[in-house]
Amino acid sequence: MAKPTKITGVDIKDIRFPTSLGKHGSDAMHGDPDYSCGYVIISTDTGLQGHGLTFTLGRGTHIVCAAIKPLTRILLDWKLSAIYDDFAGFWREITNEQQLRWLGPEKGVMHLATAAIVNALWDLWAKIEGKPVWKLLVDMEPEKIISLIDFRYIEDALSKEEALEILRNNQAGKAEREKEIRTNGYPAYTTSAGWLGYSNDEIKQRLATAKANGFSRFKFKVGSDLQDDIRRLEIVRKELGPDTTIMVDANQKWGVDEAIEWMGHLVKYNLLWIEEPTSPDDVLGHAAIAKALEPYGCGVATGECCQNRVMFKQFLQAKGLQFCQIDSCRLGGVNEIIAVLLMAKKFNVPVCPHAGGVGLCEMVQHLSIFDYISISATLESRMTESADHLFEHFVNPVVMKNGCYTAPLAPGYSTELSPASIADYTYPEGNEWQRLFKEGEFVPLDVDEFHLKQ
Amino acid sequence: MAKPTKITGVDIKDIRFPTSLGKHGSDAMHGDPDYSCGYVIISTDTGLQGHGLTFTLGRGTHIVCAAIKPLTRILLDWKLSAIYDDFAGFWREITNEQQLRWLGPEKGVMHLATAAIVNALWDLWAKIEGKPVWKLLVDMEPEKIISLIDFRYIEDALSKEEALEILRNNQAGKAEREKEIRTNGYPAYTTSAGWLGYSNDEIKQRLATAKANGFSRFKFKVGSDLQDDIRRLEIVRKELGPDTTIMVDANQKWGVDEAIEWMGHLVKYNLLWIEEPTSPDDVLGHAAIAKALEPYGCGVATGECCQNRVMFKQFLQAKGLQFCQIDSCRLGGVNEIIAVLLMAKKFNVPVCPHAGGVGLCEMVQHLSIFDYISISATLESRMTESADHLFEHFVNPVVMKNGCYTAPLAPGYSTELSPASIADYTYPEGNEWQRLFKEGEFVPLDVDEFHLKQ
Missing domain, CATH: 3.20.20.120 (Enolase-like C-terminal domain)
Structure with missing residues (x-):
């Protein structure tokens, strides 16, 4: 199969699982998480896709998705091969956009958003190479691995x-x-x-x-x-x-x-x-x-x-x-x-x-x-x-x-959700969410249509 | 004038000034900021309003506004008097919502959003008391000032x-x-x-x-x-x-x-x-x-x-x-x-x-x-x-x-923008932005209508 040469589109999805209904995962600070993610699908000219996600606890996933959106503009400014040739350079650019960096820098919502995109790029890269991400990395020359890293602010600890x-x-x-x-x-x-x-x-x-x-x-x-x-x-x-x-x-x-x-x-x-x-x-x-x-x-x-x-x-x-x-x-x-x-x-x-x-x-x-x-x-x-x-x-x-x-063997980063799960759990329009809203098990909140109560 | 007893509504506005056109404020990391803010107007039953803002550099202000939105739900759960009676308790709740705190905690976009709301509450409080914020604070009893602060995580340095x-x-x-x-x-x-x-x-x-x-x-x-x-x-x-x-x-x-x-x-x-x-x-x-x-x-x-x-x-x-x-x-x-x-x-x-x-x-x-x-x-x-x-x-x-x-003397936190400026600089629909888009001085980006180029 020919290797993709360019990114043709980016989809961003707000995917939430209603785990709070089962009371899984409560701890001293987080009582009722709905395990969720901001999800990114990078499409290419060969049809090959990279799927990446960033984990969230439910409410606020749309904020992370809103943060992913302007970062995709930077993504689309880069040729695919240029990213993998100078991944640290790409990473520096996406984490240091001159106006957006005030919202971090390199932390919180903006950095979670960065992760979704970067994780999708790794899923894509590994699929292009036909390897799981761990094997892609294991087979990489040390010099290439070093070239992935933005050393700014850490060279005093690790040159x-x-x-x-x-x-x-x-x-x-x-x-x-x-x-x-x-x-x-x-x-x-x-x-x-x-x-x-x-x-x-x-x-x-x-x-x-x-x-x-x-x-x-x-x-x-x-x-x-x-x-x-x-x-x-x-x-x-x-x-x-x-x-x-x-x-x-x-x-x-x-x-x-x-x-x-x-x-x-x-x-x-x-x-x-x-x-x-x-x-x-x-x-x-x-x-x-x-x-x-x-x-x-x-x-x-x-x-x-x-x-x-x-x-x-x-x-x-x-x-x-x-x-x-x-x-x-x-x-x-x-x-x-x-x-x-x-x-x-x-x-x-x-x-x-x-x-x-x-x-x-x-x-x-x-x-x-x-x-x-x-x-x-x-x-x-x-x-x-x-x-x-x-x-x-x-x-x-x-x-x-x-x-x-066990060592994952499929090409990619293991981050691809099944089409059925995406259809069911996209928030708020997914089938399962619509069912939960209809049956009164969940109150729809925290979406663009959310209006303040008076 | 009677004092307000409850919050009747919250408006959130994305307000941006096209300062990049004048090249003000360039430094080693930020070349062309458009000084902007996420802006919050808290309305009350007497008509008195609190205006608060959180500063941004332009792009991404809508992300901060998206983060303010779910926090206003917490705001509306509190009676106005309860907030000012237990401001540290309110602050703890707004910064530690069980699902949203994963997106911080207490940092970046979520904390900028918190600031806009809290700043609006201070503007409102000072207006209720008919004093500038500095004077409201100066006249407060030491015990009351202490009651404003969430001491969690700092008591090892300051009891x-x-x-x-x-x-x-x-x-x-x-x-x-x-x-x-x-x-x-x-x-x-x-x-x-x-x-x-x-x-x-x-x-x-x-x-x-x-x-x-x-x-x-x-x-x-x-x-x-x-x-x-x-x-x-x-x-x-x-x-x-x-x-x-x-x-x-x-x-x-x-x-x-x-x-x-x-x-x-x-x-x-x-x-x-x-x-x-x-x-x-x-x-x-x-x-x-x-x-x-x-x-x-x-x-x-x-x-x-x-x-x-x-x-x-x-x-x-x-x-x-x-x-x-x-x-x-x-x-x-x-x-x-x-x-x-x-x-x-x-x-x-x-x-x-x-x-x-x-x-x-x-x-x-x-x-x-x-x-x-x-x-x-x-x-x-x-x-x-x-x-x-x-x-x-x-x-x-x-x-x-x-x-x-010079010491500000008007009641409030000096954060209220004039109605004309709000009308002109709300992004992207404000008069001045529409003019800039129309005259080709600015390309509309980074708004909900933004679509990825192919």
Whole structure:
């Protein structure tokens, strides 16, 4: 098949899944998410398409879509080959448009929007090359990988030369590690028994199911009620024994001093990490918490709301995190993520990506596999978050096996939603949404037709 | 007149001024801004209105307006009196809506949107009380001021008790300082001679004009071309003599090491500060630059892109800034700004607000006057940025006198645009925009009707 030479169009879709109806995924800060995404389809002259998404929690997805729109104008100014020849240059332009950058820069809505477009470009590139994204990256020359990254603002922590050296040093064992991953997959952990509000019996049952599915590492939400956290960790340790790896996650609930005090009551349960103990912006606060918890062998993990490579750089410099939880959409797509993977390697911090929601598991499997084969070269202290919902909407869904992500083999970034799911869940006009509105299960809000009540 | 008891409606407007046609305000990162704003009008049952705005650079203002919309739903859930009785509670709710907070949290587009609403509420409150915002604040009891602030994530740097103590300690001299400000105004500085691209003759002429207008402190843009920076600072020092206060501003152009090296060539011009030397997110980078420049008596200033109180807290903790440049819209309105003013006081760092654009001068005059009378209690090393464009669009425009902001006396936050300006500059349907489109001076872009070119 001939390779596409130009982009012929870009579609932007607001796609939402009514997950709040099932009360999945409630934590100390987010009670009722509707896992959703801003979704981008890049069409080309051969008919080949790139599908990319950026994850959201429901309301406000149209804001992200509104932000994607003006960025597509920049996308259409570039020839397809020019983007892949100078991806860092393209990335600099899309993140630094002179008027739009005031709305970030490189953070929040604008950066989520950037991610949707950049993720779609990676899906397209991998499809052009007939490989999954992880394999496209693994086969890339170190110099080419370096050329993907905008090093502005991070060179004081990682020079191009250092980055290149990391990649070159790992060239030797790549084939072996690839073989290993193709056989065993990449290790994952689960939060399926860990959401707030489960009774002791539910926790036992869910742990049993997770173990039967091959999981050996488990995460639990904390931070809403100390006594309830203690109750749940008591039953968890009774069920799992003293040595099973467990982690806890406070979803930004605490101030710095509060985090240290609260965790003082929980560290006896032998916790690998406390995740998001405080504001995701508080590098120095995380460093203070990490220092206080170090004597108890409990590290600090954060990253799902860490806005860009400049913040990750500081978290690494200040020892504010011991586990680096990149998010495939919070950062500006694969290019910026590679910068963070390389910095984490230099600072000797394991990367354990954030996943769940919709589409995140699909993407992080590529990122973790590439990280292992080309950058970290170890699985020690590495594991990727997993969840098992909404897989069915994807053309190439995640396949878990023995608590591991199996290596995805289909060309692309695994981000393509099925046409039926797009038709059903586009908001608000999709079939399923119209049904929910009609049957009174959902009140239509937050769309362009939304009028203020008087 | 009876006081309003409830909000009856909220209007959101996308208002843009075609300033790029005049090439005002170009710097190392922003070539051709169209000073614009997301504009909010809160109507009440007595007809009294609050007008608030959040500043933008043109393109993307509709994204901010799209973000304001779902937040107004929260606004309408609150009774007016309940907001002013528990402003911190309202602020926490609007910045932490469970699904929308993923798009921030508390940063970028969502926080700019928050600012527009919160600023409108302050304009309304001050009009209800028949006072300018600065006077409303100056007359408030310390306990009431504390009740405006969401202390989450900052209590490790500033406790409520410490904040209260600062305010109480300053009660004594308030009347005297108010009298002084009503007589002399609040000192300002100007960038009118400092934009990139001016010839030696233009610089001389603009400095002469600025001096004739009473200015004695001047800021100059740097960072695009070292030799040109040297040329301009040479002529500036020749014109102004060795002792006049001058500052420079790089608008985020450099990496950390680059900033230190570049500034090594400029410090001999006796500079009070280098503003935005690198990424606004890089607390530790700013601290490294500040440390390197300290021997030369040159401080680091930043803040116009500092996203929230958590980042300002860290800049203060890490000595990453010696001049704190709050922005009246980047932060989530007056409430969060007061938190930063109090932290800056504790850390003994002068606050020199960012202004210019549209509406920023109008707001910062209130903030600086309140800061002086109730918090800092000194004018030492304090001055507020000023500019002289777009004042004519406001109902109560800024009045500069002898290089100072005169104290605004009209009730409100000085943020109300005239009906004629709203009619002319609403984008894209305003009269002036339609004329520009028709005459081919502007291509309509970035509106809902915008279609991708093929």
